[in-house]
Amino acid sequence: MWEQIQSNRTRSIMLVIGMGLILVALGYALGMAFTDNGLAGLVIALVLWGIMNLIALTQGDSILLGMANAKEIKPSDHPRLYNVVEEMKIASGIDTMPKVYIIDDPALNAFATGRDKNHISVAITSGLLQKLNRDELQGVIGHEMAHIKNRDVSLMVWCSILLGTIVILAQYGSRMFIFGGGSRRSSSNEGSGGGAQAILMVAALLLIVLAPLFAQLIYFAISRKREYLADASSAQYTRYPEGLASALEKLGASTEQLRSANQATAPMYIINPFRAKGKAAANLTSTHPPISERVRILRSMNGASYHNYDEAFKQVKGGHVIPPTAIKLDHDETIREASDEGPLATEIGRARETSNALWNMNKYQTVDCDCGVKLRVPPGLKGQEIQCPHCGEIHQT
Amino acid sequence: MWIALIVILALVLVLGLWFAGAYNGLVGLRNQVKNAWAQIDVQLKRRYDLIPNLIETVKGYMTHERQTLESVTNARNLAQQLSTSTSVEARAKAEGELSSALSRLLAVVENYPNLKANQNFLALQEELTSTENKISFARQFYNDSVMKYNNQTQMFPSNIVAGMANFKASEFFEVKVEEERQAPKVKF
Numbered sequence A: 001m002w003e004q005i006q007s008n009r010t011r012s013i014m015l016v017i018g019m020g021l022i023l024v025a026l027g028y029a030l031g032m033a034f035t036d037n038g039l040a041g042l043v044i045a046l047v048l049w050g051i052m053n054l055i056a057l058t059q060g061d062s063i064l065l066g067m068a069n070a071k072e073i074k075p076s077d078h079p080r081l082y083n084v085v086e087e088m089k090i091a092s093g094i095d096t097m098p099k100v101y102i103i104d105d106p107a108l109n110a111f112a113t114g115r116d117k118n119h120i121s122v123a124i125t126s127g128l129l130q131k132l133n134r135d136e137l138q139g140v141i142g143h144e145m146a147h148i149k150n151r152d153v154s155l156m157v158w159c160s161i162l163l164g165t166i167v168i169l170a171q172y173g174s175r176m177f178i179f180g181g182g183s184r185r186s187s188s189n190e191g192s193g194g195g196a197q198a199i200l201m202v203a204a205l206l207l208i209v210l211a212p213l214f215a216q217l218i219y220f221a222i223s224r225k226r227e228y229l230a231d232a233s234s235a236q237y238t239r240y241p242e243g244l245a246s247a248l249e250k251l252g253a254s255t256e257q258l259r260s261a262n263q264a265t266a267p268m269y270i271i272n273p274f275r276a277k278g279k280a281a282a283n284l285t286s287t288h289p290p291i292s293e294r295v296r297i298l299r300s301m302n303g304a305s306y307h308n309y310d311e312a313f314k315q316v317k318g319g320h321v322i323p324p325t326a327i328k329l330d331h332d333e334t335i336r337e338a339s340d341e342g343p344l345a346t347e348i349g350r351a352r353e354t355s356n357a358l359w360n361m362n363k364y365q366t367v368d369c370d371c372g373v374k375l376r377v378p379p380g381l382k383g384q385e386i387q388c389p390h391c392g393e394i395h396q397t
Numbered sequence B: 001m002w003i004a005l006i007v008i009l010a011l012v013l014v015l016g017l018w019f020a021g022a023y024n025g026l027v028g029l030r031n032q033v034k035n036a037w038a039q040i041d042v043q044l045k046r047r048y049d050l051i052p053n054l055i056e057t058v059k060g061y062m063t064h065e066r067q068t069l070e071s072v073t074n075a076r077n078l079a080q081q082l083s084t085s086t087s088v089e090a091r092a093k094a095e096g097e098l099s100s101a102l103s104r105l106l107a108v109v110e111n112y113p114n115l116k117a118n119q120n121f122l123a124l125q126e127e128l129t130s131t132e133n134k135i136s137f138a139r140q141f142y143n144d145s146v147m148k149y150n151n152q153t154q155m156f157p158s159n160i161v162a163g164m165a166n167f168k169a170s171e172f173f174e175v176k177v178e179e180e181r182q183a184p185k186v187k188f
Helices: A002-035 A038-067 A079-092 A126-131 A134-149 A152-178 A181-188 A194-238 A241-253 A291-299 A306-316 A347-361 B002-059 B066-082 B088-111 B119-154 B158-164
Strands: A070-072 A099-103 A110-116 A119-125 A365-368 A374-377 A385-387 A394-396
Touching (some): A002 A038, A002 A152, A038 A110, A038 A152, A079 A099, A079 A134, A079 B119, A110 A134, A119 A134, A126 A347, A134 A152, A134 A194, A194 A241, A194 A291, A194 A306, A241 A291, A291 A306, A347 A365, B002 B066, B002 B088, B002 B158, B088 B119
Parallel strands (some): A099 A119
Antiparallel strands (some): A365 A374, A385 A394
């Protein structure tokens, strides 16, 4: 889907440049307002941006995952999740196996991140993990892998750095306005050009208030478009749009909010972590298209190819979401059958599987007693023996 | 005179650049096809490795299914022998037979409730299900890559470059027999 990425990229670059201009304007205005030297402000803004870039490009992904309280898992901790991630890695044709993280949180959400194509990670909450069967999990992970494949992840990193810099500058700027900035200038500039100065101050003030807002609007605009595309890719990878559709339905029905999300990380999740229940947020300030719409598009697909997604999109919303040149050679792709879920078809089975993974991740040992009781041995246990509270048998640890 | 020369030079330059671009594009696609093929290979090998474990675990429980078990082992050995062969079609056929033998085996698991409670077996079953999925996803990506590559070698104007530099169309990895088209259904 190179052509598709290409056409998206031009639009994204324009939006990133827009955000960059806001940053430059803000820096210049702040410089003018406080030092009479716009360039000084500009330099400060760019240096700050440079530092943030440096941090983000060297350890941005680990900071993000740390902020989300995500813990990395081994294949043996949660075989089903790890396998599904690997399946989607293969289906999407990505070269590196992403690191897999679980966030211990009852909220339902998932996201992908990475600083370049060799350092990629997928994270999912434990709540979502036990809600989804294999096909649904595949749909969600497929969506996340599509974000990696379509380069959305690196774009989002870029945008969130710009947004972060703008927000920091605006915050410090407003503090300087409140504490002391004005008094210094009234002594140095007395008499000369007071009117022009006042206008500049007002302009700087306006920018301080509006810049973060504008930047955020741009940021959201970038992310919304890409959600549809990632849905289309997920359907194409899994050859089973219903999986993602029913996963999205479960995601939409939950009211639990993710504890560890914040405004800057919001667009990275599969659904907006801040949405209010039942609110169709198809307005400027939403990072994601409404879930019901995404589900309807996925369910009206007659096949699993990009071309099929585009047709379904036209039918539900009108217009195109994928550039026609990208799919001119696309043909219909048959949708596969639902897979057999086995013992993990019920939520109880999956809850057990997920809690096993969480115990393992926290380095608890598990001892199976002959009476059928499972003993969880904490990592710091003193002594070598543990007695089963049910049957009294003594186990060596 | 000079103008004509410059125009000709410019034309040659543009043509050369286009040729280089088209050539590199074809090389990129051909490498993608190769990588995709390697992915299928990795997963098929993983399946060869899993089957002896599966047979070992299942043998004690399935005393009346010697024939089914043997057919799986035979199909596996045949497929592994053919894995060094270069013919995509012959391999696809052998792998398809292995898939259907496996699906027959997993279908009779239904009759052995004790086996279905065995933790070892359950873990193996997850691995096997996932490996089957990985094989079909790898095949899907391979076929998509072949399609893209073949389109590029056959469509005008890149077919000129393909013809001159000897880029040949690749074979699809198709599973021929109707019954074999489905990955084994893991029943419980």
